[in-house]
Amino acid sequence: MDSNIALTMRGICMTFPGVKALDNVDFTLKKGEIRALMGENGAGKSTLIKCLTGVNKFEAGEIHVDGIEGPIVNKDTMDAQHKGISTVYQEVNLCPNLSVAENLYIGREPLTKIGTVNRRKMNQMAAQLMKDLDLEIEVTRNLEEYSLALQQMIAIARAVDMESKVLILDEPTSSLDDNEVEKLFGMMKRLRDQGVGIIFVTHFLEQVYAVCDGITVLRNGTLVGEYTVEELPRVKLVAAMMGKDFDDLASIKPEGTTDFSKVPLEIDAKGLSHSGTIKPFDLEIHKGEVVGLTGLLGSGRSELARVIYGADRAQSGTLKVAGQDVKVKSPIDAMNLGMGLLPDDRKAEGIIGDLSVRENIILAMQAKAGIFKKIPMAKQIEIADKYIEMLQIKTASRETLIKRLSGGNQQKVILARWLATNPDFLILDEPTRGIDIGTKTEIQKLVIKLAQEGKSLIFISSEIEEMLRTCNRMAVLRDGAKVGEIDGSDMTQEGVMHAIAGGASHE
Amino acid sequence: MKKKLNGNSILLLITVILFVVMYAAGCVVYANKGFTHLQTFLNILINNAGLICITAGMTCVMLTGGIDISVGSVVAMDCMFLAVGMEEWGMKSPVLMLLVLLIGIVFGIVQGFCIAYLDIQPFIVTMAGMFFARGMTAVICTDQVSIVSDALFVKLSNMKLNIPFNIGAYENKKGILQIPYVRITVVIALLVVLLIFLMLKYTKFGRSIYAVGGNSQSATLMGLDVRKTKMKTYVLASFLASIGGICYCLNTMCGTTTQASGLEMDAISSAVIGGTLLTGGVGNVGGSLVGVLINGTISTLVKSHGKLVSSWANIVTAILLCFFIVLQAILAKIKESKKA
Structure with a gap:
């Protein structure tokens, strides 16, 4: 094996009942390389990763890892870890009831002379690791006290500290905000420079170009090709994933803005609030209008929607649906009023x-x-x-x-x-998160079609571009309060960013 | 470093405060019935030594998110085995006690295997274990057998370990100095609690128990052997149930088919009151000890009243259980809303 190669997989085949999940797939990862593993949903990315980490048993093929003679077969994730292959999954897989330090070291705790866990040393090591990675985390506190984003960083820190030769990051950024993504990328680049091979699975195309050196594309369980980033610009990547040319950036919204001022209101909320999650807000949505909720992760986007839908009971304010005063005490009330909510945590x-x-x-x-x-x-x-x-x-x-x-x-x-x-009124909370680009466009088109049929929608997404393409108007949230609305000519990438950042951007 | 109180330590704190308040109330109301004497407290320990051992094991099982309802029947089987062994088969008590511990381990291995490696619900497996052990008790003997002939066992049972330096000693009405004492069972029980406490906090096995209860899928992905951990926990629980059985027998000095019925429920309620969550991952054995003491205090209070039927103790326990479960639910909600 070439001494420059961290991992090779050759001719991997794997069948699920009725489906050929992987058909003769090859994969190569160099040392000190960040390689994106791309493909639409069901292309076989997760299956390939699971074959590598021993979760799935593949039927044919070979895996070679640097430093180990002959092909390896991992019995389970532990076995894979011992061979230098660590994974951070899409959902955080740590124990919320244990301290941060324990989550970092469980299964490999430092021991005292009599064989018990050396908690003090473990905490010191954990604190040092957090400091090295520039994370402000108190390691003796329980993991559940930290946000999902920080938990994700801790999960990565754990994998990093295992002295892995191959680090697999499976959709690590889907619950992180931009700042945290930057931090993660910094961490990834540092690891790459130390010679770690990183497999990066993501749906965010920009992120691929921000951090990756190479791209491997799968489609329907087969390998499309292994490329360097330079060889495969964005449009070609999309084409490779879908197997056809694609209108990635084409506008799907009908030209010209509609004047909604004469259209009757579907939703008219005045002063609704729920203590601890969202401060009193007003929101009007006309029939046939798509209103986007934008703001940073945790700014109260989902919480606002939950109050309207009755998932969190409103503690103040009034709500009119199609001109009628209504009380929405629970989701079943909302459903009977013709509302629907697609939650973000599916x-x-x-x-x-x-x-x-x-x-x-x-x-x-x-x-x-x-x-x-x-x-x-x-x-x-x-x-x-x-x-x-x-x-x-x-x-x-x-x-x-x-x-x-x-x-x-x-x-x-x-x-x-x-x-x-x-429904007459539909709330879509991150409907495209974790979805491949082809389906994303399908869903965006569907949103616009529904609006044209006279339905009102709230559309929540972390991708501003996507919202610009689908929404007629956007409400901006910051720190659990609605701080403004943007429409018309202000609806540009910069305009939205500016609104989200608020005064802070001038400081 | 400032350590903030989290929801779980609040639960434990409430339990401790509740115990102190309850006991203090008893001291005030029943001062004339000797409630203030140290011996009253020690009697609670003596009467519940077996339960303390069992609850320690139950806590470990519940921490993994499981349950073991066989322990009460195991105690009955142990007592009957000891009694019949000494009285009818003429065996020596040390041999019998070792056998009892061995039976406990085997019992735990079978139950643990079914739960951990065959993925059967713990409730069903240990219910089968419960019926089996209760049935075996009757198979060994259907009569009540009192232990009188084994000198060593009788001596152990009657042994008084005085509290040193006459702490809490007082003169009774006849002017004789009463020195507070405990039985050997109390020493065993407290030792068990101490060892389990250290085990849970400072060993890999102990921390694995918490990890498994917190999120067993994560524990697997982090490379812990979840099945082995569960298996070992059930073996430990049955083993501690056997130690508890010996303590129980030293206290009652007899074997009957009906004794210790419902003891597993006492253990579960003590653990819950002590702050262990049925969903696993949260709790500790110190809390469970306090839980047992609370249950013991309730029945002592009811007895001290004199006119109340002993069933009132059950009702108070029920109310307390409700209180704690509701409290846990509220704390969990608060925690969730804080995160959102």
């Missing part, structure tokens, strides 16, 4: 893993109809098939359990669930 709040795709689609409809009015099976099948077709949900059948679907397809199923209830 694992915890959205999917029910052990139900089929059809059952998951039908769920909200059934809840609205009441449990005693069972929707006839023929109708269920019809609806399920309609949305599977319309949203191009990739599933073996409509009766497949939803947990067997890839993340992006799960997201589509939840979207289908709400569309099936035919």
